[in-house]
Every structure is written in C-alpha cells, then in structure tokens.
Amino acid sequence: MTPIYTFLFSILSFFTAQTDPPVKVEMVTNFGTIVLQLSDETPLHRDNFIKLVEDGVYDSLLFHRVIEHFMIQGGDTQSKHADTLSNLGSSDLPYTIPAEITPDLFHKKGALGAARTGNPERASSSTQLYIVQGKVQNDSLLAHNEGRINKMLARHYGMNDPANKPLIDSLEAARTEKDTVLSKELNGRLNSILDSYWNFDKYQIPAPHRQVYQTIGGTPHLDQNYTVFGEVISGLEVVDAIAAVETDSQDRPRSEVRILRMRIL
Template sequence: MIKPILLSLLFWTASLVLLANERSISTEIQESDPIKIEMVTNFGTLIVQLYDETPLHRDNFLRLVKEGTYDSLQFHRIIRNFMVQAGDIRSKNATLTDTLGGSDLGYRIPAEIHPHLFHKKGALGAARTNNPDRASSSTQFYIVQGRVQNDSLLQHNENRINQFLASHFATNDPDNKPLLDSLAAARKEKNEELVKTLSAQWNELTKTYSRFDRYTIPDAHREVYKALGGTPHLDQSYTVFGEVISGLEVIDALAGVETNRQDRPVVEVRILSMKILPK
C-alpha cells in the first residue's frame, strides 16, 4: 500500500515532468513557427513566409535582410503574367536606362529543389544562371505572378519541365562530357560551323534522353494552378524557398507596370525596406 506522503511525492514529481514536457513541446512549436518577412515596396507591402525545407536559402535571405542588402534595390526585370525579379545589388543607385541583372555578391547557394514546393502565384524563388548544378544567385530572387492554368496548359508545362530535366541530367551525365567539351572548345575558337553541328547533335540527344525519373505534376498542385495560377514550367528547375502570404494584389500591381523590350520597368519599382517580423 502506497502511503499518503509517498503518493504526494509521486504526484509532485509527475507534475514536474508533465510541466517540463509541456514547456518542451511549446518551445518546439515556437521554434518551428515559419519566419515571416515584411517587404515594403513603392507599390505596396508584401508579407513573405520562408520555408524551413530550404534552410540554406532561408538563412542566406535572413542574413541579407538583417544587413539591409535589399533596402532600396529595384525590381529590375518584370514580365507580366510571369514574375517580378529583384536583387541586383547595382540597382540601388542605377538609373532607369542602366543595364541590370548581372550582379550579386559573387557566391552561389546550392540548389534545394523539393517536389512539394512549386511555382504557384506568390511563390518566392531564387534566380540563377544556367549552371549545371542549378545553384542559386546569392541575392537575386523572383516572385511569381503567373496565370491561371487549364488541363491543356498543365500538360504542355509538364512536357517543358521534363525537357528541362532531360537537359539537366544529360549535362551531368559523364557519357556526354566529350560532346560538351567539344562544343565548348568550338565556341571558344569561334568555329561557327562546328558549333552549329555540335549544337544540333546536343539538341537531338536531349530530346531523346531518358536516364531520369520523369516528373508528373501532382493533382494537388494542378488544382492550385487551375484556381490561383502560377508558372508550372519552372518546377523542379529552380529553388522555391518561400511564398507571399499577404499582398498578392501587390504582385499584380508590380507586374502591371510598363516595361521596355528588355523587360526593364520604365518607372522606378523599388523595395523600400525589408524586415523580419516577430513571431
């Protein structure tokens, strides 16, 4: 038989354990709360939520926000029904006629491409050059506007996704290195006829390349694309590391400005400030 004093002691100990567990659970929930960024532009304010599934991009973006890197930068590339792009560090003091789009901080972020992160309207993606690792620019990013899709468009975009994937995996296939090296050498020597011949061989190879798992747009993504819109053909080729959770109408305002033939806005479109919101 358990005596009353021992029973009280056991109850007190159990209460402490339960309290500790509750505090631990509370801390875990707090730590897992998504990080949110307030992005103030001269066309309105966006609230962006960063994904924990892409920690390299998340942490890089956070550091740049804290350092004020994005404050006063321009949206230097805007394509209506596609996306708005910013992050060229030269754009802070650039005029409307300066050529932009080629500058960042000189390092790349390894790709963090996940099947469940996709280019719906409001998606925050990392811009990049056409490098074989699909590594991202240190500073340049884009926000998706896109357009509402239907089944026919989605099928077309799924084919485009797989064309991009075929090219990516073919480029990284050691068996294809001799052809790519020859093509690079021909370009360096400016042998236009040989470049034309080898390029045709490469294009034909990528059309039939099949050493990869073909991608199918998931049904859940299809429903979002048909209801909200987006740019499906970018899926699985670029890192999506966040999304706009407030201010989708601001994306439409940004994307609606007049641009020139180089997709450069003819009026100033700026990020006035960015800050991390308290949890």
C-alpha cells in the same frame, strides 16, 4: 532536477525547438507592402535570405524585370543607383546557393523563388529573387507545361550524364579557342542528344498542385527546375500592381519599382 524531470524537460525542449514558426519577412515597396514566409524545407536559401535582409542588402534595390502573368524579379545588386539605360539582371554577390528543389514547393501564385543562370547544378543566385504572379491554368495548359518541365529536366540530367561529358568538354574547349565552326557542330550534336534524352523519371504535376494552378494560378513550367523557398502571405494585390506596370523591350519597368526596405518580423 531529478533524472525523470531532466528527461521530460529535454523532450519538451526538443519538440518546442521543432515547432518554431516559419520566419516572416516584411518587404516594403513603393507600390505597397508584401509579407513573405520562408520555408524551412529550404534551409540554405532561408538562412541566406535572412542574412541579406538583416544586412540591408535589398534596401533600395529595384524590381528590374517584370512580366505580367509570369513573375516580378529583383535583387540585382547594381540596381540601387542604376540609371534608366543600365543593363540590369547580371549582378549579385559572388557566390551561389546549392539548389534545394523539393516536391512540395511549387510555382503557385505568390511563390518566392530564386533566380539562376543556366548552370548544370541549378545553383541559385545569391541575391536575385522572383515572386510568381502567373495565371490560372486549364488542363491543356497544364499538359503543355508538364512537357516544358520534362524538357528542362531532360537537359539537366543529360548535361550531368557522365556519358555526355567528353562531348561537353570538347564543346567548351572549342568555345575557349573561338572555333565557331567546330562549336556550332558540337553544339548541334549536344542539343540533339539533350532533346531526346530519356534516362530520368518523367515528372507529373501532382493532383493537389493541379488544383491550385486551376484556381489561383501560377507558372508551372518552372517546377522542379528552380528553387522555391517561400511564399507571399500578405500583399498579393501589390504583386499584381507591380506586374501590371508598363515595361520596355527588356521587361524593365519604365517607372521605378523599388524595394524600399525589408525586415524580419
């Protein structure tokens, strides 16, 4: 192969590699089939999810938390054989995924997100996921939810501000020593600081996102605080059907909603 052809082949190979289609995953549930498309903007979450699907981790797990007009959540690794009295929602594999919160991925209806604890790094659960149902938003709801977004962002940036670390460390020490009086005092001081924290760029819901929220709906108050790593491209009616099931006081469906199997398409 001549040098010029070698060069042209390299260029063609590069652009071909860059235009690989997004990964699609088929999720078969006892309510029907949902097809998910994973985002290349969140490679850590994408690759983790692909591995879990290929390893069969999700097969036979439950959607253990369902809230109509909000989201459906599954992926608790203990849910496969859980009885009706089991307390679900705290089990996954023993690692977390660093947050991949990007400006373009938001909580529109059908968004695929990663559940997490309230950790300061906003790191995601290894296995627990949610699919947004949400609801259509008007201007008043969007303004309210924008405020909720910034309140969560204030707590995030405040918790990670080095100036607040001595207080946070003292609070953790008091909790470790089970000093409830001191813990309550320090926690009150910390919450007061976080509630009024201002040293960050306030978030405004972009106009294109607002338009989506005002037409198909979603749950905007989670934006910029949880990682969205894909979306439903087929089967939104299945999400709606699952979201409508009767649940108990812990938001667990009274009748099983189970992921039967997943596979990469």
